[in-house]
Amino acid sequence: MTQAVAPGRAVREVSSLAISGGTPVSKTPVPFMSTGLAQADIDQALAVLKSGMLRAAKKCEELEQRFGAMTGCRHMMTCANGTCALQLAYEPLFAPGDEVLVPAWSYIATVSMIVARGCVPVFVDANPETFQIDVADAAKKITPRTRGIAATHLYGCPVDIDAVQALAGKHGLKVVYDAAQSHLATWKGKGIGAFGDAVTYSFYATKNLGTGEGGSISCNDDALARKIKLLRSHGETDKYLHESVGYNYRMNDITGAIGCSKLDRLPAQTAQRQANAARYDQIIAKIPGLTAPKTTPGGEAVFHLYVVKMDPSKFSCTRDEFCKALGAEGVPTAVHYPRPLPKQPALAKWDKKDCPVSDMLSARVLALPMHHDLTDEHFRIVEAALTKVAEAYRA
Numbered sequence: 001m002t003q004a005v006a007p008g009r010a011v012r013e014v015s016s017l018a019i020s021g022g023t024p025v026s027k028t029p030v031p032f033m034s035t036g037l038a039q040a041d042i043d044q045a046l047a048v049l050k051s052g053m054l055r056a057a058k059k060c061e062e063l064e065q066r067f068g069a070m071t072g073c074r075h076m077m078t079c080a081n082g083t084c085a086l087q088l089a090y091e092p093l094f095a096p097g098d099e100v101l102v103p104a105w106s107y108i109a110t111v112s113m114i115v116a117r118g119c120v121p122v123f124v125d126a127n128p129e130t131f132q133i134d135v136a137d138a139a140k141k142i143t144p145r146t147r148g149i150a151a152t153h154l155y156g157c158p159v160d161i162d163a164v165q166a167l168a169g170k171h172g173l174k175v176v177y178d179a180a181q182s183h184l185a186t187w188k189g190k191g192i193g194a195f196g197d198a199v200t201y202s203f204y205a206t207k208n209l210g211t212g213e214g215g216s217i218s219c220n221d222d223a224l225a226r227k228i229k230l231l232r233s234h235g236e237t238d239k240y241l242h243e244s245v246g247y248n249y250r251m252n253d254i255t256g257a258i259g260c261s262k263l264d265r266l267p268a269q270t271a272q273r274q275a276n277a278a279r280y281d282q283i284i285a286k287i288p289g290l291t292a293p294k295t296t297p298g299g300e301a302v303f304h305l306y307v308v309k310m311d312p313s314k315f316s317c318t319r320d321e322f323c324k325a326l327g328a329e330g331v332p333t334a335v336h337y338p339r340p341l342p343k344q345p346a347l348a349k350w351d352k353k354d355c356p357v358s359d360m361l362s363a364r365v366l367a368l369p370m371h372h373d374l375t376d377e378h379f380r381i382v383e384a385a386l387t388k389v390a391e392a393y394r395a
Ligand SMILES: Cc1ncc(COP(=O)(O)O)c(C=O)c1O
Pocket: 081, 082, 083, 084, 106, 107, 109, 110, 152, 178, 180, 181, 201, 202, 203, 204, 213, 214, 215
């Protein structure tokens, strides 16, 4: 069954169908992401399998050296995933009971690992234009118990690193940057690995550098790097000699090989994401009520996601209805994130302060398909679908 929709009408009931007469802009959905392996990735993984050297060895070391050099850090340490990368960074820097400023607008791991450390997360609101942590709000939330800042370079966009470092310097705070979504992002011409006490990455399958599972931590301090390496592998300094208590959070060489192989293509793929974002900016500028993401001045974003903001006064539908209609036209979307972190049941007990921008963003943002494999035809479909749905829902 198909249903035509009059422009401007509230069209909740048809949102699972294409807007005009059931004829979608495209019957084949635009791929939301591109996570496939190239033959070279498979060959490198196969070479490790054939060698029988499955544990963390040469390929993990190669990934550490090459990715580390590309991010501008002194030490890069691979690990099992981005969540344990955060845990490995937080543990030597923060003590139980410390207050740590955290983003209200991020993926849960940035904050849940602060809670796992026994620290008190103090939520900081987001900048409504860049979606990054609002450093002025962070400054207001500092108390005598504040010991650190955990800031996410969200969606591939750097936070205002100068402002974060200035605030940290003034109050003697440690800084961990969660760069799970921001491989190869830069700040004022330098890799983001040059800043803060530690930077963490995720290599989850959908990330800009995706190995399936995987992660890494970087830092520029020799003593901290030693502590992180010990924590990563049961505090072992010699065979069955354990200097301290730790974990097994090591990567393995199959993952390392995939990472090394994909790293060959990461700079070109990052440039393609940036070009695609510029192309989206032009499309979004033509649609009243939608706003393109803004990059923090001084930063170079790598567009893990391309996140658009809706002005509800310009549309007769909710964000979710808008997304559903786009999906019916062949354009899948995603919401990062449907709830700000203080509103997550797991973290609700820490919600002491308002984060109104994060609340607002949770109702208004949507991510469009973004990856290095978008074609002219994909852009044509996205533009036609956005235009069609925006006109149908025009307030
Ligand atoms: C901002 C952020 N931090 C941390 C993580 C956790 O990484 P992983 O899934 O590799 O544990 C993710 C993963 O989605 C993330 O997006």
